[in-house]
Amino acid sequence: MKLHWKILIWMAAGIIVGFAFQKLLDGPASAGASVADGPAGGVVITKLSDHGMGKPDKATGEPPFAVGDQISAIVLNRGQTGKEAVYPTPNADEFTAQIGEIEKGSVVWFQLSDGKVRSATLPIDPDSQLSTWVEPFSFIAELFMQLLKMLIIPLVLTSIITGVAGLGGGRDFGRLGGKTFGYYILTSGLAAVTGLLLVNLIKPGIGAELGLDKTAGFGDREESFMGIFLRMIPENVFSAFSQNGQMLQVIFFALMFGYFITKTQEKERKLLLDFFTACFSVMMKLATFALSLVPYGVFCLVVKVVAQTGIGVFQPLFWYMLTVFLGLVIHSCVTLPMVLKFVGGISPWKWGNAMSPALLTAFSTSSSAMTLPVTIDSVEKRGGVSNKVSSFVLPLGATVNMDGTAIYECVGVIFLAQYYMGDQFALIDQLKVVMLAMLASIGAAGIPSAGIVMMFTILSALNLPLEGAALILAVDRPLDMCRTMTNIWSDSCGTAIVAKSEGETLFGPGTSDSGPSVHDAVAST
Numbered sequence: 001m002k003l004h005w006k007i008l009i010w011m012a013a014g015i016i017v018g019f020a021f022q023k024l025l026d027g028p029a030s031a032g033a034s035v036a037d038g039p040a041g042g043v044v045i046t047k048l049s050d051h052g053m054g055k056p057d058k059a060t061g062e063p064p065f066a067v068g069d070q071i072s073a074i075v076l077n078r079g080q081t082g083k084e085a086v087y088p089t090p091n092a093d094e095f096t097a098q099i100g101e102i103e104k105g106s107v108v109w110f111q112l113s114d115g116k117v118r119s120a121t122l123p124i125d126p127d128s129q130l131s132t133w134v135e136p137f138s139f140i141a142e143l144f145m146q147l148l149k150m151l152i153i154p155l156v157l158t159s160i161i162t163g164v165a166g167l168g169g170g171r172d173f174g175r176l177g178g179k180t181f182g183y184y185i186l187t188s189g190l191a192a193v194t195g196l197l198l199v200n201l202i203k204p205g206i207g208a209e210l211g212l213d214k215t216a217g218f219g220d221r222e223e224s225f226m227g228i229f230l231r232m233i234p235e236n237v238f239s240a241f242s243q244n245g246q247m248l249q250v251i252f253f254a255l256m257f258g259y260f261i262t263k264t265q266e267k268e269r270k271l272l273l274d275f276f277t278a279c280f281s282v283m284m285k286l287a288t289f290a291l292s293l294v295p296y297g298v299f300c301l302v303v304k305v306v307a308q309t310g311i312g313v314f315q316p317l318f319w320y321m322l323t324v325f326l327g328l329v330i331h332s333c334v335t336l337p338m339v340l341k342f343v344g345g346i347s348p349w350k351w352g353n354a355m356s357p358a359l360l361t362a363f364s365t366s367s368s369a370m371t372l373p374v375t376i377d378s379v380e381k382r383g384g385v386s387n388k389v390s391s392f393v394l395p396l397g398a399t400v401n402m403d404g405t406a407i408y409e410c411v412g413v414i415f416l417a418q419y420y421m422g423d424q425f426a427l428i429d430q431l432k433v434v435m436l437a438m439l440a441s442i443g444a445a446g447i448p449s450a451g452i453v454m455m456f457t458i459l460s461a462l463n464l465p466l467e468g469a470a471l472i473l474a475v476d477r478p479l480d481m482c483r484t485m486t487n488i489w490s491d492s493c494g495t496a497i498v499a500k501s502e503g504e505t506l507f508g509p510g511t512s513d514s515g516p517s518v519h520d521a522v523a524s525t
């Protein structure tokens, strides 16, 4: 059976099993905090775990609550006309009972005894029956992701070094680099502008009921975006190699290293090139092996995500999610296919078909970096692109070229600006958002939820309250899955266009539509 059908079938099975778990074994939400009766009524937090109220904030790294905080009431649907409900918490027993009735995944506000209100997203109770059943799937999904993560740094390093060194430095390097970056900038720009137009057309933030304090002090933390460029150069390459989040640094080093290999003497150049090419071959064998596991990994990942995600939390953010989703669909199904067709002269349908294993892996892992081994494999074996082009364009693209993330940043930030300021968000600021969204898409690491971390940075650069991003965090996962798919789709289209412009023939005789099997991988090792 063709690989993409196999993945799709397993993915569909994952959705069914996940939903069945959710319906049959639904578990209560968990506060992630232990409480005791407060001295003057209410409750006082005695212990925090690492989820719910104790989950560290993405922006500050600190949890929103602290041991010793006194809570006097739970507020549900805060700010939603006719739906807001305030439940005073007279004692610890009552508090636990109230939390038990809240739908998992909901954002809940807690009123503190000093009058302040803070929010937390309440996940499913880790001790519930549902969690117990999902656990084995979660475990296998984690194993699969660890395997993909293991490949990232060595794959990026060896593929860029061989790619750049193999170009022979000088002209080829400049030409390929120019085309690649030209494509990245063109498509990220188109993506951000699509987001801008849609968010202004649909206006999801105007009149939205998010329950955030509109009078909240606007941030004064000016983040320097130029910092992205500064962070690109590693202080210490070995510490960069030890973190998957530091891909830009690894790429920078690999580009330089590869380039300067071409400047060494013939003997050294040959030795180094042979060595890195050999390492890269091993990494590709490993990637091919990982590809054969994709259907099962995807199945477990989907079971986990579907079973643990409540549907109710999506309601207040429905228009926002729809706007992001529409942007991604337009960019992936209209803009990029047009670029592919008219700039590259390549059939979008045929190319999309060849890329399906990579796209489905991106969707289920929410990570461009983790998908990279599968992307390289699909582009070379199914698309027929040479290793010279793919090993240069793809690792770079997985970190630098994120069209889906650019759309997401643009829509998310303007959505929150619309919520806080209505129609007052000036055009010049909107254009600033477009620029920042493009930069954020370059700076975001290809890992799950990297986009939301960048959103905190944009919000603080614009002096908007960060609380809003914490709220949309609750619905980030499905959007992350979709935007990562767009990111990978754009990377692969770029590779095809660059390869074509270099005179390569796509879908040549050596390409296979069904992808290699485990047997191929094992037999040829």
Ligand code: ASP
Binding pocket: 366, 367, 368, 369, 402, 404, 405, 444, 445, 446, 447, 448, 449, 450, 451, 452, 480, 483, 484, 487
């Ligand atoms: N998860 C995305 C990716 O890896 C990045 C993001 O969060 O936008 O492509």
